[in-house]
Amino acid sequence: MSPQTLNPSQVGAFRGTLKAGALYRNQWRSIDANNFRTITGYASRKFVAGSDYVALGLMGTSDQAGPGNYQFNQAAFTGAYHKKMGPHVLRGGLQAGLISNSINDATFPAQYDNDIGGFNPDLPNQEGRIASNTAYFDLNTGISWQFSPANWQFTVGQAFYHINQPVQGYEWQLAPRFVSHARAQIPLSNAVGLQPSAVFKQQNQATEFLIGSMVRIGSLGEPLNFRIGSYYRDNLSGYGSRDLTE
Numbered sequence: 001m002s003p004q005t006l007n008p009s010q011v012g013a014f015r016g017t018l019k020a021g022a023l024y025r026n027q028w029r030s031i032d033a034n035n036f037r038t039i040t041g042y043a044s045r046k047f048v049a050g051s052d053y054v055a056l057g058l059m060g061t062s063d064q065a066g067p068g069n070y071q072f073n074q075a076a077f078t079g080a081y082h083k084k085m086g087p088h089v090l091r092g093g094l095q096a097g098l099i100s101n102s103i104n105d106a107t108f109p110a111q112y113d114n115d116i117g118g119f120n121p122d123l124p125n126q127e128g129r130i131a132s133n134t135a136y137f138d139l140n141t142g143i144s145w146q147f148s149p150a151n152w153q154f155t156v157g158q159a160f161y162h163i164n165q166p167v168q169g170y171e172w173q174l175a176p177r178f179v180s181h182a183r184a185q186i187p188l189s190n191a192v193g194l195q196p197s198a199v200f201k202q203q204n205q206a207t208e209f210l211i212g213s214m215v216r217i218g219s220l221g222e223p224l225n226f227r228i229g230s231y232y233r234d235n236l237s238g239y240g241s242r243d244l245t246e
Helices: none
Strands: 018-026 036-049 052-065 070-085 088-103 133-147 153-161 177-187 192-203 206-217 226-237
Touching: 036 070, 070 133
Parallel strands: none
Antiparallel strands: 018 036, 036 052, 052 070, 070 088, 088 133, 133 153, 153 177, 177 192, 192 206, 206 226
16 A cells, blocks of 8 residues: 555556555554554656656655654655556666654663662663664665556566665664565456455565455446455564564
8 A cells, every 4th residue: 555665666556647645553552552653655646758657756754663762754755667568567666765763762771770769861871872863875676567468457576675785873784675566456347356465575584474355346447446355464484684664
């Protein structure tokens, strides 16, 4: 539901010329009702270039995690080119982003004050690698191929994130993250269709697999249709390199 975070080449991969969307997630409320929130908004515009298309996109993300009030903010610009070849479309995209991190309300073991029997945030934290505010540049790219015979449609893609391996202010270097994805649109009738999809991610020793399907109710040619579905996610191995962008 957020194409610019799946694969930069998917910017502009839609019917029409303009698309905008927003997502909101609030999770783990049993741990903390307010400190695990993610907000993402994006907009993209497609332009005709002969028989092909050029697409531009903007995306913003704000993520808050944990009682230490860790803040992740991202602004990204994406450009993509869509080469149309009959029922085939080959897409390539490049995304440049500026990311800022901040920790505003965290305490560390060195700040425990025996005199008051608790943590004193005014004491030095003795964590030389911890900075309260940091910023870095991030570079991502991706390719995808779409095949549309009749009313069917198949899409496969490969994205590469953090290709410049940026160093965060906490002296953590983000390893490249690889995202493979596939999607299909399968018409069952004029008014009902299946939209199965799968995503596989890998970063260092951490992997994740997502698979499921949406059911479309309503014709694709109509201005309004309804979709409902279910997905299964499995962290196949490791948490050794958590990607803080997601």
